[in-house]
Amino acid sequence: MAGPIRIAGFSGYLGDRRSALDEAMAGEPVDVLIGDYLAEFTLAMLAARHRSDPSRGYVEYFLEQLGPHLSAIAERGTRVVVNAGGFNPSGLAEATRRLIAEAGVGLRVAHVEGDNVLGRLDELQAGGHELASMDTGEPLANWGVRPVAANAYLGGWGIAAALGAGADVVVCGRVTDASLTTGPAAWWHDWERTDFDRLAAAVVAGHVIECGPHATGGNFSGFASIPGAAAPGFPIAEISADGTTTITKHSTDGGAVTVDTVTAQLVYEIQGPRYLNPDVTAHLDTVRLRQVGPDRVELSGTTGSPPPPTTKVALFAPIGHQIVTTLYATGLDIDDKVALVREQAASLLAGADAELDVCALGTAADDPQRQWDATVQVRIMATAAEREPLQRLVSGIGELYLSSIPGFFTDTAARQAATPSTRVDYWPALVDVDVVEHVVVLDDGTRLPVAPPPRTEHVVQPGHPEPDELEPARTRRVPLGRLAHARAGDKGGNSNVGLWVTDPAAWPWLRSALSAEELRRLMPEAKGLDIVRHEFPNLRAVHFVLRGLLGTGGSSNLRVDPIGKAVGEFLRARHVDVPVELL
Known part of the structure; x- marks a missing residue:
């Protein structure tokens, strides 16, 4: 199709602002609306509902959000893609069809399935798939408890196939968060499965908009400068055929889209410069950001490589x-x-x-x-x-x-x-991607299998040595947050935190000052942990993974901040020696 695709988010997690779809429909026209409802712990909660009532297990309030807008969606030709299917995507797809029939509009619904591998765990282990913990290396057989949820992370090609087959609404279970964007972008631009740079650019765009207002000033360390911070709007990604993307928002919504608000989301919940997805490995250290207008930030330069031969499986017990x-x-x-x-x-x-x-x-x-x-x-x-x-x-x-x-x-x-x-x-594991049965089911019952990626490569995160010390300078002791922004998140039992500076003159100081040892000094709770450090020069950011800070995951540790959301703000409050000229 001609021109960039405009993809707008309207949900960043289960429980996000329910009025967001109303807000998106009231704003400027978009081609695709995406709703991300799932987090690692969400599936366990939905699984409990599904076990008690097999007809449930999906995000029921999605229907309340969608219902009032069915006529407008049909009239505008807007597509809707969500992972609200949770543990029962076929159930939500059928409920959506009933809602559409009651509204008397001609919309088609498809769903994507195959992520739920709970019933296949014995088969997979018998076939040599140990489902070893990504954190400890122990095989699943040693866990000693019975999982109640096991969901493999699917890529975006099932979504692309559903849209290509004429679906107006695509209901998914556990696709990756970015897949909600890569699928529509690949469909719109008719990309090939080996267009790795373009796919990587879409993954990055999807990562930026997947958490909704995170990209428009929500949870932003510079929140005091954000207009309309009480209700920041949801972001829009305009993705061109070559992958170049502009992040923006509806003009009537609160919040702001700046290089810093986009950087905040780029460094959120990552494990390093290589961002792994089932369709492509995105190289985050190649991304360049540029403010090209009010509330418009361009992402360019993203490169990609073949995806890994495995995909993640989230198990809960x-x-x-x-x-x-x-x-x-x-x-x-x-x-x-x-x-x-x-x-x-x-x-x-x-x-x-x-x-x-x-x-x-x-x-x-x-x-x-x-x-x-x-x-x-x-x-x-x-x-x-x-x-x-x-x-x-x-x-x-x-x-x-x-x-x-x-x-x-x-x-x-x-x-x-x-x-x-x-x-x-929580037990994070890996399984060979070619054993996952990724399938699209159309409204007439037709089943479209989605083949595994044609090329894969094992991925190793690049290492960055500890920085050299700068030449001595006259300094003043001030809170780190006087110069640096931060955003922290979780990946299972690991916490991640990215810290960056807006002023290019401060970048040499930040990268030199923030060594792994300095992080241990600033955060005594992490003193005995394995800390992995990365640098993102294009973003003027230093990124850390604090392995084991969150125990085995947010659902089971005893921390007051169980998923590490405030780690960055704690570090910004710590005092460090800063060269006077930077103040």
Whole structure:
């Protein structure tokens, strides 16, 4: 088709702004609307719904979003591509067809399946596929628990095939987040499967817009400069036939699209300069950004290479129970007060096979002017194989009002957890991509198999040596965030964080200052971890992977920030020595 394809996002996760599709339909016309609803933990939650009721397991409120706009979508010829199918894409596809029939419009629905390999785990292991953990190398057979969800990450060629067959709405399960963009782009421009540079450019575009307002100022460390930050809009990717992309947004929406807001998403939840997808490996260190107009950032120069011979499989299993409760400590001797609460909580779990974490959130001010300036929250979290010890703990905490720290109180207006919830563990694995049964199912029942990639290559992340020290200069000790932006995220049990500077003059200082050892100094919690460091000169960014910071994953660790979203903002608050001329 002629001209660039305009792809607009309207969801970045399960629970995102439900009005986003209304906002997208009210804005400038686009060719494809994409909705990303799935995260690593989301499938486990949807799997539980599917087990209790086989007719469920998909994102039901997608139908509420779509319904009011069916006539306009049909009139405009807009396509809709979503991964809201979750554990039951065929069920959501059928529900969407019923909705369309009730509206009396002529839209066709297809779905993509094959990602759900839960029922094939025994077959795969018997065939020599160990499904070894990407973090530990242990085979799945050693996990010792029974998975309730196992989903392989699919590429975008099934989406392209569905659109090519005339589908107006394409419902997917666990395709990669970027596949929601690469599929439509490949269909629109009639790319070949070996057009690796173009596919890589689409993967990068998809990565930028997959998290919605992340690219328009949401969760941005420079949020104070973003207009309309209370409701930043959803991004649009305009992808040309050669892969050159412009990121923009609807003109009536809040937020902003700048080189920095796009950089923030580029360094989010990556494992290094090589961004692996089932269709292509994108080389993020080749991407160049340029502000080409108000709320318009051009991405160019992206190169790609053949995809890896494997694709990721996300497995989840229940491993027991967990509970969290909170109370407050005020005034002097906070550390001693927390220590006493910890001792009392531990005694309530005596004899149980349980894990306990008690920590204070915040610091009491010196000479406080208000009671709340002198108050910190004390968070108590515990996990156990059985529910009974946890119920004993929360009941016992409620009996400490007269026998614990001075000033003991809880927020009685906030509902405290009364019963434990299920604790779910995560197992990231790899499987050969050619054993995954990637299939498109059209509205007439026709099944279109999607072949594995014609070429693959094993991928190794490039290494970057520790930086050389700069020449001595007169410095001042200031928060790192005075000069650097940051964005952090999670990849299973690993946290990633990218830090970058807007001013080119500050780049030599940033890359020299931010060594792996300096990161360990800035973040003592990571001192004993394996830290992988990368540089992105085109983005003026240093990127770190903190292996194991999040335990085995966000669904099972005991951290207050379980998926590492605030790691970057913590680092920006740390003080470093900065050359005076950069200030």
